[in-house]
Amino acid sequence: MFLSQYGGKTYWSISMYLIIVYDIKVERVNKVKSFLRQNLFWVQNSVFEGEVTKSEYLNIESGLNDIININEDSIIMYKFRTDDMMQKEILGIEKSPIGEIL
Amino acid sequence: MFLSQYGGKTYWSISMYLIIVYDIKVERVNKVKSFLRQNLFWVQNSVFEGEVTKSEYLNIESGLNDIININEDSIIMYKFRTDDMMQKEILGIEKSPIGEIL
Numbered sequence: 001m002f003l004s005q006y007g008g009k010t011y012w013s014i015s016m017y018l019i020i021v022y023d024i025k026v027e028r029v030n031k032v033k034s035f036l037r038q039n040l041f042w043v044q045n046s047v048f049e050g051e052v053t054k055s056e057y058l059n060i061e062s063g064l065n066d067i068i069n070i071n072e073d074s075i076i077m078y079k080f081r082t083d084d085m086m087q088k089e090i091l092g093i094e095k096s097p098i099g100e101i102l
Numbered sequence: 103m104f105l106s107q108y109g110g111k112t113y114w115s116i117s118m119y120l121i122i123v124y125d126i127k128v129e130r131v132n133k134v135k136s137f138l139r140q141n142l143f144w145v146q147n148s149v150f151e152g153e154v155t156k157s158e159y160l161n162i163e164s165g166l167n168d169i170i171n172i173n174e175d176s177i178i179m180y181k182f183r184t185d186d187m188m189q190k191e192i193l194g195i196e197k198s199p200i201g202e203i204l
Contacts, residue, residue, distance in 0.1 A: 004189075005189075006186065006187055006188070006189070007184065007186045007187055008186065019121070019180065021123055021146055021148075021149045022146075023146050023147040023197065043178065044123055044124075044125050044176055044178055045125040045148070046123075046147070046148060047123045047178065061191070061193070064193055065193060068193060068194050069194070070193070070194040070195070071194075071195070072194070072195070073193075073194040073195065074146055074147075074192070074193075074194045074195040074196070074197050075192070075193040075194055076145065076146055076149065076190065076191075076192055077190070077191040077192075077193070078121065078180075078188050078189070078190055079188060079189040079190070079191070080182075080187060080188050080189075081187075082109065084108065084109045084110065085108055085109055085182060085183075085187050085188075086108070086180050086181060086182050086187075086188075087106075087107075087108070087180075087181040087182075088178065088179070088180055088181070089163070089178075089179040089181070090176070090177070090178055090179075091163070091166055091167060091170060091172070091175075091176075091177040091179070092170050092171070092172040092173075092174070092175040092176045092177055093172070093173070093174070093175065093176040094176070095125065095176050
């Protein structure tokens with residue numbers, strides 16, 4: 001369990017929901033992609049999603065920091081208490097329906 | 103005001119927070135980008151964010167549907183009640199700090 005803060009409230013949680021978007025130089029992008037596949041689902045070009053524990057999150061954070069060049073690459077990690085804190089709508093093709101993978 | 107549902111609870115809201123990620127064929131990507139700039143902030147390659155009202159959201163939804171080819175393009179729209187329902191962490195370059203634009 002870990003403490004997390006959202007909307008000014010503190011929660012005990014066992015996991016969190018992550019959306020990661022990245023803009024990586026071509027020489028490193030495949031390494032980032034195969035690294036993220038270990039814990040998350042690829043949902044679209046440069047976008048991964050999934051539920052992770054705090055330790056998995058910390059591994060992802062340090063692993064990405066090891067791979068990228070912080071002066072050339074950009075990664076945004078959006079964290080939520082659970083995936084039902086968000087609604088998701090797809091226009092056009094759904095590149096990788098998570099439901100089918102679970 | 104409008105009713106929205108998150109985490110099994112119903113809320114009255116006046117706005118919502120959006121993260122839009124897209125994977126668009128090259129011939130249409132600039133049109134999508136300039137359209138989204140009208141209401142949202144560009145934060146990274148193929149990623150926009152921002153707070154919008156329900157009618158702005160519906161305009162974005164219908165406007166994107168008018169621009170894209172639903173058999174070739176893919177857009178994911180993540181909706182949240184407010185931006186404090188999420189935490190955001192940047193690794194590497196922050197391509198477009200929203201704080202500086204506000």
